[in-house]
Amino acid sequence: MSADRGRAWQRMLSGRRLDLLDPSPRDIEIADIAHGLARVARWNGQTAGPHVFSVAQHALLVEAIGRALAPDLGAGACLELLLHDAPEYVVGDIISPFKAAIGDSYKAVERRLLAAIRQRFGLPEPGRDLVMLVKRADGSAAYHEAIRLAGFSRDEADAIFDACAALSPEADALLDPWSSDVAQARFLARFDALVGPEEVA
Numbered sequence: 735m736s737a738d739r740g741r742a743w744q745r746m747l748s749g750r751r752l753d754l755l756d757p758s759p760r761d762i763e764i765a766d767i768a769h770g771l772a773r774v775a776r777w778n779g780q781t782a783g784p785h786v787f788s789v790a791q792h793a794l795l796v797e798a799i800g801r802a803l804a805p806d807l808g809a810g811a812c813l814e815l816l817l818h819d820a821p822e823y824v825v826g827d828i829i830s831p832f833k834a835a836i837g838d839s840y841k842a843v844e845r846r847l848l849a850a851i852r853q854r855f856g857l858p859e860p861g862r863d864l865v866m867l868v869k870r871a872d873g874s875a876a877y878h879e880a881i882r883l884a885g886f887s888r889d890e891a892d893a894i895f896d897a898c899a900a901l902s903p904e905a906d907a908l909l910d911p912w913s914s915d916v917a918q919a920r921f922l923a924r925f926d927a928l929v930g931p932e933e934v935a
Contacts, residue, residue: 744824754824757847759854764925767851770823772918778827781883785911789822790921792875797924798905800871809928811867814852814860816924818868821847855929874898882909 742754746766753761768790775786797815801807807815819827821844828840852859860868877895880886886894901909912920 752824754843754847757850759850762851762854764922767820767823768918768921768925771820772914772921774822774827776827776879777884780885781911782885783883783911785913787879787883787911788914788917789819789827790917791908791912792879793817793819794921794924795875795905795908796868796871798908799874799901800867802902802905803871804867810857811864813855813925813928814857814864815868815871816928817851817855817857818872820851878909883911
């Protein structure tokens with residue numbers, strides 16, 4: 735019997751094979767993350783416009799909101815914001831009510847993947863303040879996406895996500911959905927601006 739049988743492997747376009755249940759940082763490549771996230775739809779694809787609103791574009795939105803909320807952030811904190819949903823490049827974006835129904839097994843896979851991603855790119859486990867900033871920026875992004883793209887009324891969004899302040903012009907511009915190729919390229923460009931391509935070669 736093959737040693738691989740029963741393993742949860744995912745083959746990437748880079749040629750890497752990632753074990754989803756026991757991920758190794760050496761099998762994680764930013765090109766695979768960008769490619770995957772640019773092709774995963776937020777809101778199960780139930781958004782307005784000619785293109786899906788991808789997780790890659792959402793990540794850029796969350797990072798922009800985080801910078802607006804905390805202008806003195808360093809590159810490492812910005813990278814934590816950018817990569818907050820990075821595990822979804824292999825496990826997809828499951829809406830919150832379904833995640834709750836699945837239970838902790840899905841969250842455990844997400845946590846292991848995120849830990850491997852952080853290790854791959856030299857990010858420490860975030861402290862409480864950064865965790866809360868990521869959560870606040872993510873919630874703000876969801877609120878504005880719900881109203882602008884997913885057909886929620888403002889009252890519905892207020893009830894589900896709590897009312898959020900208006901976005902900065904930079905963040906607001908990120909709510910116009912892009913093609914997957916554009917989302918992938920812009921995600922990679924922002925990653926390179928924060929880390930530099932020589933750091934992850």
